[in-house]
Amino acid sequence: MVSVSEVSRPIGIARSRRSFLRRTLGRQEFWRGCVAIVVFLILWEIGSRSGEWFGYTLPHVGLLPPPSDVAVAWSKVLMKWGYWESWYQSFKRVLTGFIAAQIIGIPFGLMLAVNKYFRDIFFPPFEVLRPIPPLAWVPASLIFWPTNEMSIAFVTFLGAFFTIVINVLGGARTIDVRYLRAVQSMGASQWDLGGRRGRRDDLGRRHAGRWRSRLLHLEFVYGRIAAANRCRHDLDRHCRLPFKHRHPHDRPQCHALAQAVLIRKTGADHAQAAQ
Amino acid sequence: MHRQLNNTDQPASVASLAGSTASQASVEIKGVCKSYGEEWEQQDVIKDLTLDILPGKLTVVVGPSGCGKSTLVNLIAGFERPDRGEILLNGRRVTGPSKDRMVVFQETALIPWQTTYQNVVFGPKLRGDIKGKALYQRAHELLTKVGLQDFMDKYPLQLSGGMQRRAELARALINQPQIMIMDEPFRGLDAMSRGLMQEFFLRLFEENRHTNLYVTSEIEEAIFLADRLVVLSNRPAQLRTVIDIDLPRPRHYQVLSSPEAFEYKRAAMEILHQEAMRSFRPSVTGRLPGRP
Numbered sequence: 001m002v003s004v005s006e007v008s009r010p011i012g013i014a015r016s017r018r019s020f021l022r023r024t025l026g027r028q029e030f031w032r033g034c035v036a037i038v039v040f041l042i043l044w045e046i047g048s049r050s051g052e053w054f055g056y057t058l059p060h061v062g063l064l065p066p067p068s069d070v071a072v073a074w075s076k077v078l079m080k081w082g083y084w085e086s087w088y089q090s091f092k093r094v095l096t097g098f099i100a101a102q103i104i105g106i107p108f109g110l111m112l113a114v115n116k117y118f119r120d121i122f123f124p125p126f127e128v129l130r131p132i133p134p135l136a137w138v139p140a141s142l143i144f145w146p147t148n149e150m151s152i153a154f155v156t157f158l159g160a161f162f163t164i165v166i167n168v169l170g171g172a173r174t175i176d177v178r179y180l181r182a183v184q185s186m187g188a189s190q191w192d193l194g195g196r197r198g199r200r201d202d203l204g205r206r207h208a209g210r211w212r213s214r215l216l217h218l219e220f221v222y223g224r225i226a227a228a229n230r231c232r233h234d235l236d237r238h239c240r241l242p243f244k245h246r247h248p249h250d251r252p253q254c255h256a257l258a259q260a261v262l263i264r265k266t267g268a269d270h271a272q273a274a275q
Numbered sequence: 276m277h278r279q280l281n282n283t284d285q286p287a288s289v290a291s292l293a294g295s296t297a298s299q300a301s302v303e304i305k306g307v308c309k310s311y312g313e314e315w316e317q318q319d320v321i322k323d324l325t326l327d328i329l330p331g332k333l334t335v336v337v338g339p340s341g342c343g344k345s346t347l348v349n350l351i352a353g354f355e356r357p358d359r360g361e362i363l364l365n366g367r368r369v370t371g372p373s374k375d376r377m378v379v380f381q382e383t384a385l386i387p388w389q390t391t392y393q394n395v396v397f398g399p400k401l402r403g404d405i406k407g408k409a410l411y412q413r414a415h416e417l418l419t420k421v422g423l424q425d426f427m428d429k430y431p432l433q434l435s436g437g438m439q440r441r442a443e444l445a446r447a448l449i450n451q452p453q454i455m456i457m458d459e460p461f462r463g464l465d466a467m468s469r470g471l472m473q474e475f476f477l478r479l480f481e482e483n484r485h486t487n488l489y490v491t492s493e494i495e496e497a498i499f500l501a502d503r504l505v506v507l508s509n510r511p512a513q514l515r516t517v518i519d520i521d522l523p524r525p526r527h528y529q530v531l532s533s534p535e536a537f538e539y540k541r542a543a544m545e546i547l548h549q550e551a552m553r554s555f556r557p558s559v560t561g562r563l564p565g566r567p
Contacts, residue, residue, distance in 0.1 A: 176384075178380050181352070182384040185354075185376060185378050186401055186446075
């Protein structure tokens with residue numbers, strides 16, 4: 001006779017424990033990708049040197065410097081301080097814009113997802129602005145912001161903001177109604193679920209420890225978003241969800257969100273352990 | 276299989292675990308109506324339903340598929356509000372969801388990114404009414420009683436269907452509900468697991484005599500579990516009959532082969548068959564829409 005516990009062998013345990021490098025090197029798709037890059041570079045080299053080698057310059061590609069020349073030029077600037085300074089400055093601009101987009105975009109997306117009134121008011125203008133490509137904002141951003149740096153960060157912000165909001169909105173909206181109802185019947189109020197404003201008696205009953213439920217709720221929503229967006233790497237490592245239940249598509253935009261969940265989760269776990 | 280369950284999954288003395296405030300609640304459903312859709316194409320799902328769910332009894336609701344059983348669950352749980360009529364829990368009107376009315380859903384509603392333990396303690400943590408060691412102890416006791424003490428750190432996807440249902444029972448019981456509402460909780464399990472879970476659930480109930488509303492579409496399951504069998508009509512759901520199931524407790528699966536159980540089954544089947552035929556009548560008579 002087979003018991004229920006024997007039948008249900010945990011799925012995650014059976015996974016390979018090989019190192020990431022060995023697993024990567026053992027994958028066919030990795031080698032296909034490498035071959036594709038090499039073939040692309042060869043074609044680029046041939047196209048760029050077509051005039052020199054065949055006496056006929058290919059249109060467009062023939063005007064580009066070949067990758068070998070690019071590599072030589074790159075090796076010369078590697079030792080220059082200005083080159084790394086440019087890296088630093090670019091990172092700073094992009095990170096500033098991206099972090100700002102997350103700080104504003106994640107709560108905004110959550111509010112759109114869970115509050116009907118907020119959605120009715122803010123979603124239409126959001127949808128009007130969303131199709132405008134970030135580059136089209138460049139002239140306006142030069143007027144808005146006093147420095148070039150801020151304008152660049154703003155354009156980066158716009159590039160990330162709409163994607164983040166749509167991702168968060170999509171993730172939060174796909175929360176199965178069963179989960180919401182389950183937590184409601186465990187005592188979560190409409191307020192906890194971020195829905196319509198709490199009723200008067202709900203507000204009256206709220207006590208000092210209520211922030212804790214709010215955090216739990218955020219964990220609930222964030223966790224669901226992360227799961228919905230299949231943040232494979234982070235969740236796989238920390239939550240140990242079985243790999244086979246993941247979607248092959250991986251959305252890097254959501255990784256930061258997943259990390260926010262994990263930071264919150266780790267904090268909660270430590271707090272619990274301390275208790 | 277049965278022996279395995281008997282040896283390892285001793286039923287909870289849930290009364291002690293769930294606390295003294297739990298159980299013995301009564302629910303009165305008075306003239307409840309519920310319909311869906313816009314005004315010009317409204318579909319009545321429940322019509323003038325009046326029913327009492329008695330304290331300490333396991334009331335099982337059966338009805339044809341799509342007759343409005345889950346809508347009834349949603350109304351009692353407070354997820355939806357009736358268009359007319361009222362639902363009273365211990366004399367107090369139900370206006371919204373509450374931990375007094377725990378629902379165990381058709382498919383598992385365990386939160387997939389939380390471990391079994393985290394799922395079980397979710398409610399008390401949310402409300403902050405049990406904390407620290409006491410919470411851990413209570414959760415551990417309940418998980419031990421449902422045979423999941425070794426699976427506390429596993430995620431729902433790492434559990435079998437039966438284990439998920441047991442985890443869900445533990446999660447419901449830790450919240451000390453006044454009434455447990457179970458909406459086809461063992462649906463989707465294979466026949467063997469379902470049989471085991473029914474026996475397991477029944478032993479939990481017989482230990483503790485919580486007021487329980489159990490919704491199912493399977494007559495055998497209904498007769499096996501029920502103190503009172505409520506048969507609903509085809510949509511819009513109305514009360515067809517209430518059958519008091521007077522089979523001895525504690526029950527074992529063999530009770531279903533008794534002449535009494537057979538008689539209950541025949542009576543319920545007869546009504547359900549009539550109701551099911553009502554929804555098929557147009558196609559049975561072969562009449563096409565718009566033709567005499």
